[in-house]
Amino acid sequence: MTNIKDVARYANVSVTTVSRVLNGHPYVKAEKRNAVMEAVQALNYHQNSNAINLSKGRTMLLGVVVPFINHPYFSQLLHGISIKALEEGYTLVLFQTSYDRDKELEALEMLKHKQIDGVIITSRALPYEQVRSYTAYGAIVLCEDSEGGEMSTVSIDHYESFLAGMNYLIEKGHRRIGYCIARPSSPNSMLRLEAYETALQSINEPINANWAFVQCLTMEDGERVVHQYKHLRQKPSAFLVASDQVAAGIWMECKKQGIRVPQDLAILGLDNHPIARALGLSTIDLPIDQVGRELVVRAIDTSSIQKKKYGFTIVERGSV
Incomplete structure (x- = not known):
C-alpha cells in the first residue's frame, strides 16, 4: 500500500512538504505542489483519515446513548443530533440500551479508551456519580436538567x-x-x-x-x-x-x-x-430538534461546562 514516504520519493521532496501540500498549507512553491499532486495521482495515494484524526488527538466519532430508537421523542432527538453532527463532520456511534446499564457503560468505556471523542446521553439508568467518574476521559453531555457541575446538560425545562x-x-x-x-x-x-x-x-x-x-x-x-x-x-x-x-x-x-x-x-x-x-x-x-443539535455543540465544545434549558409552548386544540 502506498504511503506518504512513497509520494515524497516519487515527487523528490521531503515528507514534510508532502504533508503541507495535502493539508492545504499555503506556503509551498507551486512547482513542488504540482510535483506532489502528480505523485499522488500516479501512485493512487489516499490519506488515512483515521491516522490523521488520531494524530490530532481526535477520532471524529461521537457516542450517542439512547434507550429506544423507535420512540418518536428519541427519534426526533436523534434527528437533531445527526443533522448537527453531519454539519460538524462527526460520525455517530449509536448505543441502543433499553436502559441496560451495561450497554450504557460500553459507551463510557469507549470514551475511556479514546475510541470516541465524546458521549451524548439522551436518557440513562446509570447513577449520576458513576457517569461523572468518566468525565476525566472526555466530554459527556446529558439530556436532562441535573444540578451537578461536572457535565454539560441540555434539556427542556x-x-x-x-x-x-x-x-x-x-x-x-x-x-x-x-x-x-x-x-x-x-x-x-x-x-x-x-x-x-x-x-x-x-x-x-x-x-x-x-x-x-x-x-x-x-x-x-x-x-x-x-x-x-x-x-x-x-x-x-x-x-x-x-x-x-x-x-x-x-x-x-x-x-x-x-x-x-x-x-x-x-x-x-x-x-x-x-x-x-x-x-x-x-x-x-417542545423544541426537541433544537435540543438534539445543542447536545452535539456541547459535546464538541469542551472549553467550559454549560447548562442550557429550552422553553415550551402550550398548543390548544380540541382535547381540553
Missing part, C-alpha cells in the same frame, strides 16, 4: 413545562387531574412529579395515587391507562400525559369505549408530535 400544563388544566376548571409518565425514577420525571404536586397544593387538592400512571411510553400504554381508568371508583376529569404517543392511545381508546373527549375526560399531551396534530390533541410543544 421539565418542571416549568409540566407546571404550565397543570395550571392550564386548572384554568380550564379541572381539579381532579391524573398524570401519565414513563420512568418515575428518571431525573426528568422527578421534576415533572414535583411540578404536579406543587400545582395540586396550590388548589388544596390531595394527591390520589390511583390517578398516577407510570411506565407509559407507547399508544398501547395509553390504551392500558383507559382500561384502568374505567375501573376507578373516583375518576380524574383530566390527564396530563408526558408523551403524545400515549395521549393518542388514550384518545383512541376513549373513542372506542364511548368516553367523550374532552367532556368526560380532557387530555393534554407533551411533545407536539405530528400524531397530536392529526388527532386534534392539545399538547405542549
Whole structure:
C-alpha cells in the first residue's frame, strides 16, 4: 500500500512538504505542489483519515446513548443530533440500551479508551456519580436538567413545562387531574412529579395515587391507562400525559369505549408530535430538534461546562 514516504520519493521532496501540500498549507512553491499532486495521482495515494484524526488527538466519532430508537421523542432527538453532527463532520456511534446499564457503560468505556471523542446521553439508568467518574476521559453531555457541575446538560425545562400544563388544566376548571409518565425514577420525571404536586397544593387538592400512571411510553400504554381508568371508583376529569404517543392511545381508546373527549375526560399531551396534530390533541410543544443539535455543540465544545434549558409552548386544540 502506498504511503506518504512513497509520494515524497516519487515527487523528490521531503515528507514534510508532502504533508503541507495535502493539508492545504499555503506556503509551498507551486512547482513542488504540482510535483506532489502528480505523485499522488500516479501512485493512487489516499490519506488515512483515521491516522490523521488520531494524530490530532481526535477520532471524529461521537457516542450517542439512547434507550429506544423507535420512540418518536428519541427519534426526533436523534434527528437533531445527526443533522448537527453531519454539519460538524462527526460520525455517530449509536448505543441502543433499553436502559441496560451495561450497554450504557460500553459507551463510557469507549470514551475511556479514546475510541470516541465524546458521549451524548439522551436518557440513562446509570447513577449520576458513576457517569461523572468518566468525565476525566472526555466530554459527556446529558439530556436532562441535573444540578451537578461536572457535565454539560441540555434539556427542556421539565418542571416549568409540566407546571404550565397543570395550571392550564386548572384554568380550564379541572381539579381532579391524573398524570401519565414513563420512568418515575428518571431525573426528568422527578421534576415533572414535583411540578404536579406543587400545582395540586396550590388548589388544596390531595394527591390520589390511583390517578398516577407510570411506565407509559407507547399508544398501547395509553390504551392500558383507559382500561384502568374505567375501573376507578373516583375518576380524574383530566390527564396530563408526558408523551403524545400515549395521549393518542388514550384518545383512541376513549373513542372506542364511548368516553367523550374532552367532556368526560380532557387530555393534554407533551411533545407536539405530528400524531397530536392529526388527532386534534392539545399538547405542549417542545423544541426537541433544537435540543438534539445543542447536545452535539456541547459535546464538541469542551472549553467550559454549560447548562442550557429550552422553553415550551402550550398548543390548544380540541382535547381540553
